[in-house]
Amino acid sequence: MVMEGAFKTFKEICEDPYRSVPSKKVIGLTPTDIPEELIHASGLLPFWIMGTTAPIKRVTALIPDNACSFARSSLELVLEYQRDFFDGFVISQVDDTTQHMSDLWERRFRDRFFHKFLAPRQLSRPSARFWFEKELYYLKKALEGFTGKTIEENELWESIKLFNEDKKWLLKLYDIKKRSPDLVSNRTFFEAVKASLLMEKEEHLNVLRKVIDELETSQRTNGQGEWIPVVLCGLFVEPFEIFDLLDEYRLNVVGDNLIVGSRYIYGICKEADNPLQALTDRHFSRPNLSPVHDDPFKIIKDVTSLFYQSGAKGVIYLHIQYCESQEFDLPDLRRYLREEGIPLLIITTDFQTKHVGLLRTRIEAFRELLGKA
Numbered sequence: 001m002v003m004e005g006a007f008k009t010f011k012e013i014c015e016d017p018y019r020s021v022p023s024k025k026v027i028g029l030t031p032t033d034i035p036e037e038l039i040h041a042s043g044l045l046p047f048w049i050m051g052t053t054a055p056i057k058r059v060t061a062l063i064p065d066n067a068c069s070f071a072r073s074s075l076e077l078v079l080e081y082q083r084d085f086f087d088g089f090v091i092s093q094v095d096d097t098t099q100h101m102s103d104l105w106e107r108r109f110r111d112r113f114f115h116k117f118l119a120p121r122q123l124s125r126p127s128a129r130f131w132f133e134k135e136l137y138y139l140k141k142a143l144e145g146f147t148g149k150t151i152e153e154n155e156l157w158e159s160i161k162l163f164n165e166d167k168k169w170l171l172k173l174y175d176i177k178k179r180s181p182d183l184v185s186n187r188t189f190f191e192a193v194k195a196s197l198l199m200e201k202e203e204h205l206n207v208l209r210k211v212i213d214e215l216e217t218s219q220r221t222n223g224q225g226e227w228i229p230v231v232l233c234g235l236f237v238e239p240f241e242i243f244d245l246l247d248e249y250r251l252n253v254v255g256d257n258l259i260v261g262s263r264y265i266y267g268i269c270k271e272a273d274n275p276l277q278a279l280t281d282r283h284f285s286r287p288n289l290s291p292v293h294d295d296p297f298k299i300i301k302d303v304t305s306l307f308y309q310s311g312a313k314g315v316i317y318l319h320i321q322y323c324e325s326q327e328f329d330l331p332d333l334r335r336y337l338r339e340e341g342i343p344l345l346i347i348t349t350d351f352q353t354k355h356v357g358l359l360r361t362r363i364e365a366f367r368e369l370l371g372k373a
């Protein structure tokens with residue numbers, strides 16, 4: 001694959017995010033929508049926790065087998081495998097699963113900084129904005145208590161600008177990838193996004209700028225050729241080998257609503273007014289997320305408009321096994337897309353999956369179906 005070498009840093013980070021000791025104190029945070037700029041402005045490193053494929057040992061006794069693998073494997077990761085990597089945690093409570101998980105988590109890390117971030121789920125309620133502002137305030141105060149240092153407005157702006165800049169470059173990369181999937185594969189692009197959540201933002205931005213400059217100066221152009229445009233929906237794509245299958249069958253992701261994808265990179269704050277206000281506005285402008293029950297039809301509207309606006313030929317939906325929120329969304333989404341005549345492939349996976357061979361036939365068949373359309 002062209003340019004693969006330039007993206008090596010991101011690949012290595014994704015494969016082993018814990019290999020180097022960060023220079024700052026590390027705050028592990030769980031997806032999604034925690035305003036990580038506040039953590040960065042405190043002089044700490046926000047570091048996303050996204051499960052493990054390593055065996056579940058300790059969590060078997062804590063969380064039932066039919067809870068989602070995100071919760072089970074994330075808690076396992078910090079209890080069994082990376083306990084000493086983190087100096088503290090900010091845990092996002094988006095549903096019952098994350099609520100129970102965070103209680104268990106907190107009790108086992110009494111010696112660390114611990115904060116629960118409870119964003120409102122029904123965003124259309126008049127009280128939701130007030131609630132979110134309070135949550136921001138509580139997070140800010142908790143971080144200040146931990147570091148012993150006030151987060152000044154200019155420091156928060158600096159962090160917001162840095163994170164915005166990184167996202168703008170990721171959007172540039174997405175644009176190149178959509179136009180030239182032979183230059184930047186699905187896997188390469190989504191690794192660049194994931195790495196952004198697992199390393200110092202300044203370093204990520206430096207590497208990203210270099211690779212994009214290189215891509216642009218190489219002036220290599222590459223059409224979509226045999227690639228078929230698709231939209232990728234859901235929460236997470238795990239394991240990342242799924243992207244290899246999409247690359248192999250030349251299905252080019254031209255739109256998505258993933259947490260480690262567009263939901264993150266389009267989350268650019270407006271650089272005006274008050275920084276806390278900017279973080280609040282950003283939260284309320286985000287697209288649908290399964291656990292957030294704002295409007296039950298929003299998921300359908302978001303997915304169909306993504307499909308039509310991106311020029312995709314089909315939708316691939318990644319369903320995390322036992323994700324209660326997605327299981328509420330899926331029946332309506334499936335029925336609506338069928339009625340609209342939009343081809344849909346649902347892939348059920350989990351954070352513990354290591355082999356994706358069983359998906360090969362289904363992805364190949366979907367590719368053939370889209371090729372005939």
Ligand code: SF4
Pocket residue numbers: 068069070071094095097098235290291320322323324325326
């Ligand atoms: S939203 Fe789904 S995947 Fe995420 S914690 Fe809840 S049940 Fe698990």
